[in-house]
Amino acid sequence: AIVRTMSLVDADPAGFDSDFRDDVLAGLGQRQKAIPARWFYDTRGSELFEDITAQPEYYPTRVETELLKHVCGEVAERVGAGRCVVEFGSGSSVKTPHLLAAIDPASYVPIDISGDFLRSSSDDLSARFPDLPVIPVEANFMKPVELPAEVADQPRLGFFPGSTIGNMVARTAVDLLRSMRDTLGGPDSGAMLLIGIDRIKDIDVLEAAYDDAAGVTAAFNLNLLARINRELGGTIPEDAFAHVARWNDRFARIEMHLEAQRDVSFEVAGQAFAMAKGETIHTENSHKYGPRDANLLLRTGEWTPVETWTDPDDRFALILAHA
């Protein structure tokens, strides 16, 4: 049952628009043009992301879900019953029920900045677990979040699946892990974190996952230009750009770019920009981690890894850590 919804978000739509404009104008003004990946997720972008997760080349969602199904009994043994499960992100209708069914939690608190996704995923979860108190919190989880009073006495298990941490550079990822510790509680509280992290693997497998044959990831990337044109009065010629996904070995990450196929000039929010043929807008990083890198990341973020589970091909890892 949904107990109540808490909102810690400033409900000023103008603020949202100006953040988008500021990020795009600043990003297009850089020598290597770059726009933060969070702006992919308008309604169309979120739908396209859902489609990506169903593509045969995009292994992370499939592999992580299978892995979770397989190991959630062991996770339950490690974490025990009666916890408040705090999910960072709006909750996946595929993964979250496996965890909740296995660990017999006292409550479930999904945190997301997007109220719409939060409400629909909370309704779904609530219908499947009618006896579980569900308390959605609308907030930016990149900062410490004050949890509802109802769960004050319950030990917490943070859940951060999907390798979303991979979309952050190391410094931002570490800041987030520390914020999560502030949100969930220190060692005395018994707080734990279950996090999904994508592994470094064969370059062809990685690049195909971000450039599927059906062109869904390309459409996802290009949708950003459509969003800029629509919401920021842009005149970017969308047909002049091509989707590029490439492995950057130095940073152990897949980078997505939008590459100009000819010289172009355009305006966004009244400002003029020009790009030469071959120049790119860098739109996303998706960092991959080896076993030691992942543990180092967690430790730097003030979490102590206690158990790592992977699929037989070591494509994806679920790591359980304590505060």
Ligand code: AVI
């Ligand atoms: C959300 N995030 C973990 C996805 C990823 O794999 O980095 C976003 C994505 N971008 C292209 N395909 C999927």
